[in-house]
Amino acid sequence: MPVYEYHCKNCKKDFTLRMTVDEHDRQLPECPSCETKEGVEKRIGGAYVITERKS
Numbered sequence: 001m002p003v004y005e006y007h008c009k010n011c012k013k014d015f016t017l018r019m020t021v022d023e024h025d026r027q028l029p030e031c032p033s034c035e036t037k038e039g040v041e042k043r044i045g046g047a048y049v050i051t052e053r054k055s
């Protein structure tokens, strides 16, 4: 599952969330610090995928 980076303009903090591409397209998350969506913006190109390899 990809991890997306967001930035909250309210508290000027970056945070990352793990969600499906579908969820990411549909909704903007709440900032975990101030619990509002108002100042949250997507960081374009901030998505990356954690690959879990068992070796």
Ligand SMILES: [Zn+2]
Pocket: 008, 009, 010, 011, 012, 013, 031, 032, 033, 034, 035, 036, 039
């Ligand atoms: Zn915030």
